[in-house]
Amino acid sequence: MRNLSNVFDRTGFPARIHPISYLAVALLSQTGMSFVQQGLVVAGTFFAVSYHLTLGQMGLITSALSFGLMCSYALSGVLADRVGPRRLLAVGASVMAVVSLTLTVDRTYDLLLFNLFLLGAALAVAPSSGTKAIFSAFAGRPRGLVMGIRQTGVPLGAALSAWLLPVIVPRIGLSATYITFAAELLITGWLFSFLMPPQPKRSASSQHHRLELKHWRSLSRPVLVSFLMVAGQYILLTYTIVDLHTVHHLSLLWSGLILAFSQVTGGAARIVLGQWSDAMGGRRPPMLALAALVATGSAATVAFLPSNASIGVCFLVWGLFGIGSIGWNALALTWSGESVPPSYSGLAIGINGSVVFLGSAVFSPMFGFVVDTSHRFADGWLMLAFILLVATVLSSLAALNSRTVSNPPD
Numbered sequence: 311m312r313n314l315s316n317v318f319d320r321t322g323f324p325a326r327i328h329p330i331s332y333l334a335v336a337l338l339s340q341t342g343m344s345f346v347q348q349g350l351v352v353a354g355t356f357f358a359v360s361y362h363l364t365l366g367q368m369g370l371i372t373s374a375l376s377f378g379l380m381c382s383y384a385l386s387g388v389l390a391d392r393v394g395p396r397r398l399l400a401v402g403a404s405v406m407a408v409v410s411l412t413l414t415v416d417r418t419y420d421l422l423l424f425n426l427f428l429l430g431a432a433l434a435v436a437p438s439s440g441t442k443a444i445f446s447a448f449a450g451r452p453r454g455l456v457m458g459i460r461q462t463g464v465p466l467g468a469a470l471s472a473w474l475l476p477v478i479v480p481r482i483g484l485s486a487t488y489i490t491f492a493a494e495l496l497i498t499g500w501l502f503s504f505l506m507p508p509q510p511k512r513s514a515s516s517q518h519h520r521l522e523l524k525h526w527r528s529l530s531r532p533v534l535v536s537f538l539m540v541a542g543q544y545i546l547l548t549y550t551i552v553d554l555h556t557v558h559h560l561s562l563l564w565s566g567l568i569l570a571f572s573q574v575t576g577g578a579a580r581i582v583l584g585q586w587s588d589a590m591g592g593r594r595p596p597m598l599a600l601a602a603l604v605a606t607g608s609a610a611t612v613a614f615l616p617s618n619a620s621i622g623v624c625f626l627v628w629g630l631f632g633i634g635s636i637g638w639n640a641l642a643l644t645w646s647g648e649s650v651p652p653s654y655s656g657l658a659i660g661i662n663g664s665v666v667f668l669g670s671a672v673f674s675p676m677f678g679f680v681v682d683t684s685h686r687f688a689d690g691w692l693m694l695a696f697i698l699l700v701a702t703v704l705s706s707l708a709a710l711n712s713r714t715v716s717n718p719p720d
Contacts, residue, residue: 317451324447324507333456335502336444337463339399342498343436344467346410346491350375350426351547352471352569353487355562356479361419365552365682369675372548374423376671378430380664386438387660391653394509395439395446402435403499410492414485430667436499437663442656443506445647453644454592458584461640462577465632468547469573476551476566528649529658531708533665535598536642538701540666541673542605542635545694546572546628548674553687554624557617564621572628576636583637584644594645595709598638602702605634606695613691635698639666673697 318329325332354371357363389398409429416422440460448456479487550572554565583597590596608631615627646662647655673694681690 317448317455325505326507327505329448332447332505333444333459335505336440336460339436339440339498339502340460340463341467341470342494343433344464345471346495347375347430347433348464348468348547349471349475349491351544352468352475352551353479353484354548355476355551356484357422360484361422363419365678366675367419369548369678370423371426372544372674373671374426375430376544376667378427379434380667380671382431382434383438383663383667384657384660386434387442387656387658387663390439390442390660391656395443396503396506396509398435399439399499399503399506402432402439403496403503406432406435406499407492407496410488410495413488434663438656438660440502441643441659445655445659447507449652452588452592454584454588454594454641455581457644458580458582458640461643462580464639465573465577465580465636469570469577472551472566472569472573476562525650529646529661531704532594532642532645532649533662535602535701535705535708536662537665537669538697538704539602539605539635539638539642540669541694541697542609543639544670544674545677545690546631546635549677549687549690550628557687558619558624559617560621560624568624568628571625572632573636574632575629576632579633579637580640584640587641592648593709594641595705598641598645599702599705599709601634601638601641602698602705603634604630606698606702608634609691609695609698613688613695
């Protein structure tokens with residue numbers, strides 16, 4: 311078992327504030343980005359009304375954002391390695407805010423998709439720079455816990471958007487919502503970049519490192535598992551409210567609360583699973599296999615859930631669904647960063663992030679197409695259960711082959 315006592319030790323920490331405070335600001339930055347990115351997915355219900363969309367077209371809202379993130383995530387990771395996350399996020403926060411404001415002038419569905427693509431490309435700066443900043447600042451310490459806490463910002467932002475947007479958007483309108491998005495992106499991004507330590511100079515030894523074939527092979531495992539697991543995360547986020555409202559006849563308020571609850575349980579799972587993986591000597595695959603198994607069972611349960619299921623049962627089922635389909639993310643990112651030499655951790659995390667958003671872009675409209683074609687939400691959930699089952703098998707095989715994390719600290 312690895313020593314977990316030095317995770318938040320002030321001694322040797324590169325930032326000018328305490329590690330807990332630094333992590334809190336990192337969490338705030340990630341939550342701010344997630345509130346916008348995931349919130350736009352949640353707002354798909356309102357887009358569907360405004361633009362008269364089918365479920366398949368509604369899924370393209372997620373795809374537009376995800377393709378933008380996918381196209382720029384790896385590049386953002388390279389820039390985080392080269393120029394440092396501090397400068398990258400300072401500039402990126404301004405770009406995110408400006409692009410968010412352009413959504414206020416959208417009048418057609420095609421223009422909306424284009425601007426969402428641009429916003430997704432800009433938003434990639436926040437997770438890539440933030441993850442690199444945490445990964446580097448906590449070098450030489452157990453990273454699973456801190457990465458889990460920081461990545462909790464993703465479901466936390468989604469939970470806040472699921473809770474607040476169904477109430478706020480009908481009252482203030484989409485344009486005012488976009489302005490709010492721009493303001494919080496700017497504030498949270500600049501605050502975190504201001505508190506980041508300067509980019510350290512790369513040592514001579516790190517400059518001579520090259521990514522070898524064995525590193526690419528090691529990286530391919532978490533990347534493939536992430537590609538499959540993200541299907542659960544984004545299908546859960548995109549279609550939960552619609553399913554609960556139309557199939558189970560719950561109000562939009564209750565549907566949003568249940569979705570928010572699933573994001574909270576998923577966020578808690580990221581922290582717990584990250585800490586458990588640290589206690590196991592930094593082995594991430596076993597905890598990923600556990601999350602994938604829970605997600606598979608939950609998706610299958612939703613498929614066969616009676617339409618008259620009580621609100622309590624829905625909270626329970628979707629709570630477990632959140633644990634499995636959201637709890638995996640920080641583990642996979644950490645696994646990716648630890649699969650390569652430290653000087654390339656930003657690139658590895660960026661590649662993983664790009665593939666994650668490729669998966670979200672592919673699987674969300676695929677789910678919508680299945681439901682539109684069969685006219686049964688159950689068929690979509692069964693499709694998802696099969697995808698998650700494959701992820702369970704792959705992560706279980708990786709768990710059998712893994713022993714310890716051999717990646718040296720920065």
